[in-house]
Amino acid sequence: MAATMWSRATAAVFLLAAVLAPSAGAWGPFTHVAIGRAVLVRARAAKTSPLSFLQIEPNRSLFLAASMGPDLTFSVAGFGKTDRAFDRSLHDGRLGKALLAGAIAKGGSRRMAFALGWNAHLLADRVMRQPGSVIYRNVFELKPQTMQKLAGDIPGILKITIDAIRARQDPWILTTLPRVDVPQLVAGMQQVAADGASKPDAKLEARLAGYAESFADSLATLREICRTLAANKRAFPDLASELTDSPEGKIGQVPGMINLERIVHDRLAATIPAGFAPSQEEGAATEARPATGFFARVTASLTRRSRAVLTGDGFVSRVSRGLLDGVVGAMNALGVGQERTRRARVVATYLGEMMAGRRDWPAVKAAVRAAAEGAQDASAADDEEDRVIPDGPP
Numbered sequence: 003m004a005a006t007m008w009s010r011a012t013a014a015v016f017l018l019a020a021v022l023a024p025s026a027g028a029w030g031p032f033t034h035v036a037i038g039r040a041v042l043v044r045a046r047a048a049k050t051s052p053l054s055f056l057q058i059e060p061n062r063s064l065f066l067a068a069s070m071g072p073d074l075t076f077s078v079a080g081f082g083k084t085d086r087a088f089d090r091s092l093h094d095g096r097l098g099k100a101l102l103a104g105a106i107a108k109g110g111s112r113r114m115a116f117a118l119g120w121n122a123h124l125l126a127d128r129v130m131r132q133p134g135s136v137i138y139r140n141v142f143e144l145k146p147q148t149m150q151k152l153a154g155d156i157p158g159i160l161k162i163t164i165d166a167i168r169a170r171q172d173p174w175i176l177t178t179l180p181r182v183d184v185p186q187l188v189a190g191m192q193q194v195a196a197d198g199a200s201k202p203d204a205k206l207e208a209r210l211a212g213y214a215e216s217f218a219d220s221l222a223t224l225r226e227i228c229r230t231l232a233a234n235k236r237a238f239p240d241l242a243s244e245l246t247d248s249p250e251g252k253i254g255q256v257p258g259m260i261n262l263e264r265i266v267h268d269r270l271a272a273t274i275p276a277g278f279a280p281s282q283e284e285g286a287a288t289e290a291r292p293a294t295g296f297f298a299r300v301t302a303s304l305t306r307r308s309r310a311v312l313t314g315d316g317f318v319s320r321v322s323r324g325l326l327d328g329v330v331g332a333m334n335a336l337g338v339g340q341e342r343t344r345r346a347r348v349v350a351t352y353l354g355e356m357m358a359g360r361r362d363w364p365a366v367k368a369a370v371r372a373a374a375e376g377a378q379d380a381s382a383a384d385d386e387e388d389r390v391i392p393d394g395p396p
């Protein structure tokens with residue numbers, strides 16, 4: 003038991019270090035789900051939205067699960083997006099188009115739900131990856147040159163924090179499990195490869211299936227982190243209000259998010275050709291009928307309860323928190339004065355402090371700043387060493 007907890011906590015730190023790679027996408031996976039849910043709300047409000055077929059199951063679940071999909075090479079074991087080139091091809095706009103074209107040609111609501119979810123992710127990443135975006139905020143008040151050195155890391159920390167903020171507003175987003183339609187993805191990727199006259203990948207199917215598995219594992223760890231962050235009562239509310247347009251100390255909207263959700267909804271709706279009616283013949287018809295009566299009420303209440311347990315601040319996060327403290331101590335001892343460990347120190351300090359929940363936000367901010375700036379002089383020394391021009395004793 004203890005060993006599992008330890009590895010989970012250690013994994014959490016490395017996972018975060020991994021998420022923070024500079025070219026990582028614009029949003030955390032659970033924020034993508036939140037955006038998907040907002041798109042569904044808009045589609046419902048619009049009444050005649052061509053996306054209204056997404057309101058029924060299993061389309062709805064497929065759409066939300068697919069909206070996490072493009073980040074599927076992200077893995078704890080690999081310390082990040084394990085394959086940059088593959089990650090780029092999963093985020094390739096041409097793949098999004100190929101999935102949509104395939105769904106339109108073949109029909110079928112499930113295929114379309116998957117294609118739309120995938121495209122929702124690509125759109126959301128694109129819209130928000132711009133200067134001035136909330137993920138680039140200097141919440142730790144770091145020096146400009148330190149911000150530059152941590153260019154991919156601070157946005158990574160903030161993305162996970164925004165995941166936690168959105169999860170606090172809507173705990174259901176954490177219960178969404180990633181699902182990848184491998185055959186559909188294979189067809190789409192082969193289509194893109196054929197258009198580009200490059201060779202289709204013979205092992206594509208196995209690769210996708212493998213990534214899908216490790217992605218699910220990584221998300222389980224990330225889910226724990228989000229819950230633990232949001233459960234921090236001393237620092238999280240203040241941090242959250244720095245990242246939101248926060249009314250009277252409450253957690254407000256993430257800036258730009260409403261606009262982003264509108265853009266994603268409108269663009270997705272526009273991709274569906276006029277008169278396109280997704281067929282439900284793939285077995286969705288029975289599932290689409292809303293259940294009524296005694297059993298429906300019982301199962302609904304059980305589902306609600308199990309979701310409440312899933313999203314609660316449970317035993318696991320309490321244990322993880324204590325262990326993370328130890329990890330941070332070890333990381334700091336290990337990394338003192340070394341430029342190459344700056345990133346690990348910053349991530350570990352942030353996570354450890356937030357998960358320990360002992361200090362208020364100004365104190366956490368100061369600790370992260372010390373971890374980030376502390377190696378400033380040492381880093382200059384490292385740079386000197388790299389030049390290999392010994393010009394006297396250090």
Ligand SMILES: [Zn+2]
Nearest residue numbers: 027072073127
């Ligand atoms: Zn992405």
